[in-house]
Amino acid sequence: MARLFLSPPPSDEQEDRDAVMQIISFLEEVESVICSAMVSGGRHEARLWLCNTISSIHSLTVRDQCDLFVNLLRLDESKYDVAAQLLQIFFEKKPDKAGSILAIKIHMLEKFFEGNPKRILAWFDFFATFGESGHKNGARALSKFAFRNRDTCWEELEWRGRHGQSPAVVATKPHYLHDLDVLQTVENFLEYVPDFWSSEELVESVKDGEILKIDRKYF
Numbered sequence: 001m002a003r004l005f006l007s008p009p010p011s012d013e014q015e016d017r018d019a020v021m022q023i024i025s026f027l028e029e030v031e032s033v034i035c036s037a038m039v040s041g042g043r044h045e046a047r048l049w050l051c052n053t054i055s056s057i058h059s060l061t062v063r064d065q066c067d068l069f070v071n072l073l074r075l076d077e078s079k080y081d082v083a084a085q086l087l088q089i090f091f092e093k094k095p096d097k098a099g100s101i102l103a104i105k106i107h108m109l110e111k112f113f114e115g116n117p118k119r120i121l122a123w124f125d126f127f128a129t130f131g132e133s134g135h136k137n138g139a140r141a142l143s144k145f146a147f148r149n150r151d152t153c154w155e156e157l158e159w160r161g162r163h164g165q166s167p168a169v170v171a172t173k174p175h176y177l178h179d180l181d182v183l184q185t186v187e188n189f190l191e192y193v194p195d196f197w198s199s200e201e202l203v204e205s206v207k208d209g210e211i212l213k214i215d216r217k218y219f
Helices: 017-039 044-055 062-073 079-093 095-104 108-113 117-124 137-148 150-156 167-172 174-179 182-192 194-198 200-206
Strands: none
Touching: 079 095, 095 200, 108 117, 108 182, 108 194, 117 137, 117 182, 137 150, 137 167, 137 174, 137 182, 137 200, 150 182, 167 174, 182 194, 194 200
16 A cells, blocks of 8 residues: 655654655656556546545645646646546536536537537427427527518528418417428528527527537537
């Protein structure tokens, strides 16, 4: 078992210099082994275990704990990997805060959806059917934006039926939007309605962080 001196020994106790140097050398070897384990083979669990252990050592001051943690982040081989893991934890534990940050960087979403039908449907295919309370997620954002800008973008709505629906009809029967070809409509907005991707409606739709569940690793 490694003799880990986590606090300085009493000043009146003088260790034999050779013994001290031997212990230091051994601990340096232990440090090397731990660091190697932390940065190889995607050992995410091992890194989180180490960080958790460091945080529970009461003989270390808060400053010392922070220094150890920062040193772990500064390892060249692992800093990006560790940062990615921290982001994933942040997305899981505080999705609303992450969503608020994403709302500031809303331009990212255009690239996020571009050429990716799976993501498009996972966010926009939530138009309410008859009897449901209302549209959700990206569907709500798209419907609000389309109504507010109906003179310029209503024609980009693609309908699955034989003919499209007018804004006046949809205003009284919002469940008609469930007949939209969601994929083609969003692709039209990507190509012809750039203002939607920086709109207040889209910003509001991502603030709760639900969108992160579609593909957390992307963000």
